[in-house]
Amino acid sequence: MKEINIEELEKRFQEKIDADIRIEPKDWMPDAYRKTLIRQISQHAHSEIVGMLPEGNWITRAPNLRRKAVLLAKVQDEAGHGLYLYSAAETLGADREETIDDLHSGKAKYSSIFNYPTLTWADMGTIGWLVDGAAIMNQVPLCRCSYGPYARAMVRVCKEESFHQRQGFEIVTKLAQGTPEQKAMAQDSLNRFWWPALMMFGPSDADSQHSEQSMKWKIKRNSNDELRQMFVDVTVPQAELVGLTIPDPDLKWNEEKGSYDFGEINWDEFWQVVSGNGICNKERVEARRKAKENGSWVREAANAYAAKKAQRKAS
Amino acid sequence: MTKEEALFKYTLRLGDDALIVSQRLSEWCGHGPILEEDIALTNIALDLVGQATVLLEYAAKVEGKDRSADDLAYLRYERDYTNLLLCEQPNGDFGATIVRQFLFSAYQQFMYAALTKSSDEQLAAIAEKSLKEVKYHVKHSAEWVIRLGDGTEESHQRVQASLNDLWRFSQEIFFEDEVNQTLIEAGIITSLEDLRADWEGLVKRVVEEATLTLPETKWQLDGGRKGLHSEHLGYLLAEMQYMQRAYPGMEW
Ligand SMILES: [Fe+2]
Ligand SMILES: [Fe+2]
Numbered sequence: 134m135k136e137i138n139i140e141e142l143e144k145r146f147q148e149k150i151d152a153d154i155r156i157e158p159k160d161w162m163p164d165a166y167r168k169t170l171i172r173q174i175s176q177h178a179h180s181e182i183v184g185m186l187p188e189g190n191w192i193t194r195a196p197n198l199r200r201k202a203v204l205l206a207k208v209q210d211e212a213g214h215g216l217y218l219y220s221a222a223e224t225l226g227a228d229r230e231e232t233i234d235d236l237h238s239g240k241a242k243y244s245s246i247f248n249y250p251t252l253t254w255a256d257m258g259t260i261g262w263l264v265d266g267a268a269i270m271n272q273v274p275l276c277r278c279s280y281g282p283y284a285r286a287m288v289r290v291c292k293e294e295s296f297h298q299r300q301g302f303e304i305v306t307k308l309a310q311g312t313p314e315q316k317a318m319a320q321d322s323l324n325r326f327w328w329p330a331l332m333m334f335g336p337s338d339a340d341s342q343h344s345e346q347s348m349k350w351k352i353k354r355n356s357n358d359e360l361r362q363m364f365v366d367v368t369v370p371q372a373e374l375v376g377l378t379i380p381d382p383d384l385k386w387n388e389e390k391g392s393y394d395f396g397e398i399n400w401d402e403f404w405q406v407v408s409g410n411g412i413c414n415k416e417r418v419e420a421r422r423k424a425k426e427n428g429s430w431v432r433e434a435a436n437a438y439a440a441k442k443a444q445r446k447a448s
Numbered sequence: 449m450t451k452e453e454a455l456f457k458y459t460l461r462l463g464d465d466a467l468i469v470s471q472r473l474s475e476w477c478g479h480g481p482i483l484e485e486d487i488a489l490t491n492i493a494l495d496l497v498g499q500a501t502v503l504l505e506y507a508a509k510v511e512g513k514d515r516s517a518d519d520l521a522y523l524r525y526e527r528d529y530t531n532l533l534l535c536e537q538p539n540g541d542f543g544a545t546i547v548r549q550f551l552f553s554a555y556q557q558f559m560y561a562a563l564t565k566s567s568d569e570q571l572a573a574i575a576e577k578s579l580k581e582v583k584y585h586v587k588h589s590a591e592w593v594i595r596l597g598d599g600t601e602e603s604h605q606r607v608q609a610s611l612n613d614l615w616r617f618s619q620e621i622f623f624e625d626e627v628n629q630t631l632i633e634a635g636i637i638t639s640l641e642d643l644r645a646d647w648e649g650l651v652k653r654v655v656e657e658a659t660l661t662l663p664e665t666k667w668q669l670d671g672g673r674k675g676l677h678s679e680h681l682g683y684l685l686a687e688m689q690y691m692q693r694a695y696p697g698m699e700w
Contacts, residue, residue, distance in 0.1 A: 182483070212483055212490070
């Protein structure tokens with residue numbers, strides 16, 4: 134048998150990528166590709182799961198029966214997204230329990246937007262509109278990601294995210310057209326979530342560690358700044374449509390480049406929140422840790438019962 | 449009591465039960481012991497909030513006082529709520545939630561099955577649709593009662609303690625008064641006593657398979673159907689009704 138060296142394998146791998154041939158779990162892949170994907174997919178999975186908490190915060194206080202049902206269903210969808218993504222990470226050899234433990238120990242990150250508190254009902258609208266909206270911007274290109282299971286998971290997820298985005302915008306619209314109190318509630322919520330939503334696209338291209346290699350591997354198709362610009366360009370007219378003001382004095386249409394100019398993001402805040410100093414970081418991780426801890430006797434019981442059942446069947 | 453009054457009150461009871469259990473279950477969302485179970489509990493909560501909505505809509509229509517389902521859910525006080533005491537009991541640990549769900553869903557299953565034959569077409573249709581959902585709730589919660597009961601030493605003890613604790617609310621399921629009498633006479637519902645054997649049979653079977661013991665206690669509590677609740681309901685409603693109380697008359 135002819136021995137193929139690593140360089141040859143890597144060359145063939147890159148050729149497949151360049152030819153837009155999907156990489157599947159059993160295919161050979163460079164270690165760094167696998168690691169990058171595991172990091173990105175598990176971070177994404179954690180974001181879905183931690184992302185249940187800020188909205189979960191309002192399920193029991195939803196203002197009417199219809200909103201309660203829609204919000205419950207939405208948060209449940211996010212749990213489903215987490216499941217698909219943990220499964221996609223498992224196809225790369227990541228262990229789900231270990232992955233989750235990394236979240237609980239603070240080793241693994243999740244989207245920093247979920248470290249901001251949901252203070253009013255309007256936040257349920259703003260989160261759907263902006264946060265699910267930004268997620269769509271990030272995830273639509275991922276439907277063409279070079280890694281098959283991730284790309285396929287994203288196709289399912291994106292359909293639901295756009296549904297969430299529309300529902301969120303519908304909540305915001307209702308408030309914006311409501312009483313002065315409701316409109317103020319919507320504006321206040323936009324004021325609080327606008328900048329954190331822009332931060333969802335990650336550091337600016339100049340400061341982005343992983344971007345270049347990810348683009349070459351077609352894990353990423355667009356740079357952080359490109360995606361952020363696209364998000365601003367679609368979102369500003371939506372805010373105008375419902376009569377809300379984007380909290381950015383520097384926001385201005387730039388005729389020449391055919392898109393909006395916008396103000397400088399507070400990167401200090403971004404890095405502080407990413408590194409654990411946001412108002413809710415502790416509570417979010419704590420809530421997930423507690424869920425696991427309080428559920429350990431349940432999981433043990435389920436395992437013990439399954440073992441007993443198998444034994445009874447065998448004897 | 450007129451037939452309409454009784455029908456209103458009866459439908460309200462069924463709606464209140466579904467709504468309050470749903471509210472309790474939704475407290476689990478994001479905090480379940482495993483992700484799959486988080487999703488399953490949310491599913492049950494969603495089914496029940498759906499049932500509550502159609503039941504309260506129908507109750508509002510029967511009442512004919514221009515109140516909506518949301519008015520009934522969000523603008524009634526503790527003393528006007530007529531759910532079973534069992535429904536409002538706090539979630540406790542996962543085992544307690546499961547025991548509450550099993551006892552309640554088993555009741556709903558037999559009650560809805562009987563109601564599918566009601567001469568009231570609307571109630572029969574609601575029961576028909578709800579029954580399909582509730583059969584899954586019974587299956588799911590019974591499987592967990594068995595798993596936890598026959599799992600580990602710890603899970604056995606925990607779930608037995610929950611069963612002991614919740615059992616005192618179990619017989620309220622069969623509480624009947626003038627509301628039931630009026631509707632039984634009108635041929636709209638059957639007596640809850642007719643469900644007792646089926647309900648007890650199912651509960652005994654599952655408890656036995658779970659290697660648990662049915663509590664001996666004869667003393668039973670009721671009052672929920674008359675608006676006499678435990679202290680827990682007030683807090684549940686304070687949370688659930690917060691928006692409608694803080695911002696009266698606004699649309700969301
Ligand atoms: Fe999602
Ligand atoms: Fe979403």
